[in-house]
Amino acid sequence: MTCPVTIRIQEDDFDIAREISVLTSSRTDIGAVVTFSGICRADEDSATVAALTLEHYPGMAEEEIRRHADEAVSRWPLNGITVIHRVGRLMPGQNIVLVVTASQHRQAAFQAAEFLMDYLKTSAPFWKKEESATGTGWVEAHARDDEAAARWTKS
Amino acid sequence: MKVKYFAWVRERVGKAEETIEPPASVRTVEELIAWLSGQSEAYAYAFEKPKVIRAAIDRAHVKQDAAIAGAREIAFFPPMTGG
Numbered sequence: 001m002t003c004p005v006t007i008r009i010q011e012d013d014f015d016i017a018r019e020i021s022v023l024t025s026s027r028t029d030i031g032a033v034v035t036f037s038g039i040c041r042a043d044e045d046s047a048t049v050a051a052l053t054l055e056h057y058p059g060m061a062e063e064e065i066r067r068h069a070d071e072a073v074s075r076w077p078l079n080g081i082t083v084i085h086r087v088g089r090l091m092p093g094q095n096i097v098l099v100v101t102a103s104q105h106r107q108a109a110f111q112a113a114e115f116l117m118d119y120l121k122t123s124a125p126f127w128k129k130e131e132s133a134t135g136t137g138w139v140e141a142h143a144r145d146d147e148a149a150a151r152w153t154k155s
Numbered sequence: 156m157k158v159k160y161f162a163w164v165r166e167r168v169g170k171a172e173e174t175i176e177p178p179a180s181v182r183t184v185e186e187l188i189a190w191l192s193g194q195s196e197a198y199a200y201a202f203e204k205p206k207v208i209r210a211a212i213d214r215a216h217v218k219q220d221a222a223i224a225g226a227r228e229i230a231f232f233p234p235m236t237g238g
Contacts, residue, residue, distance in 0.1 A: 038238055054237070055161060055162055056237070057159070057161055057211070057214075057230060057232070059214055060211055060214035060215075060230070061237075063214050063215075064214075064216075085237060085238075096238070097237070097238055117238060120237060120238040121235070121236075121237060121238035122235060123216060123235065124235060124237050124238070125161065125211070125230075125232060125235055125237070126235055126236065126237025126238070127161060127162035127232065127233065127235060127236050127237070128236045128237070129162070138162055138163045138233065138236070139236040140234075140236070141233070141234035141235065141236050145238075
């Protein structure tokens with residue numbers, strides 16, 4: 001089974017419909033596509049966010065996402081993975097991240113998308129800086145994200 | 156070796172990357188953090204809570220007890236907040 005993996009880090013926005021079509025066109029073995037998009041919210045811990053600036057570690061960010069995409073391919077019967085993460089300054093309502101997983105059946109696509117997002121939040125080297133009326137500051141990591149990623153650890 | 160800093164670690168150190176030559180007695184990531192902290196107030200501020208700092212050697216996550224021998228690139232950064 002072939003599973004093309006596409007990973008992109010870019011300032012530009014992405015087109016979800018186009019990314020689905022890239023994975024599904026010219027093949028007929030895919031029965032399920034799951035997409036997750038993360039969007040810049042206007043409120044974070046009750047403060048009003050004016051903008052987010054995303055910083056990343058070029059090179060390592062792509063490699064870290066690829067390591068987890070490869071692990072997803074080894075754990076679930078997948079027919080395609082696309083992960084796009086935006087960097088730079090983003091306003092509330094704008095897209096931040098896209099994960100697309102394709103499989104014959106929905107369970108694998110759902111689980112792989114969740115797995116990829118959980119690891120993207122805790123181990124891909126990206127950092128958010130928040131601008132609000134009270135100034136700018138770096139977003140703090142949440143313990144709940146570590147807990148979400150830990151449930152995928154094989155015991 | 157080349158050292159890179161990201162997010163608030165970068166802001167506190169005051170630079171994104173540099174080349175350093177720590178003495179041979181500095182063998183682990185933890186010891187490198189302690190050595191850098193002694194170099195100036197900026198480093199001391201960046202690494203004031205050393206346990207919070209995450210590290211990568213040659214673009215792979217490592218724990219602070221990891222040996223730095225042979226490392227080409229070491230990065231220091233806060234816990235990640237992407238996604």
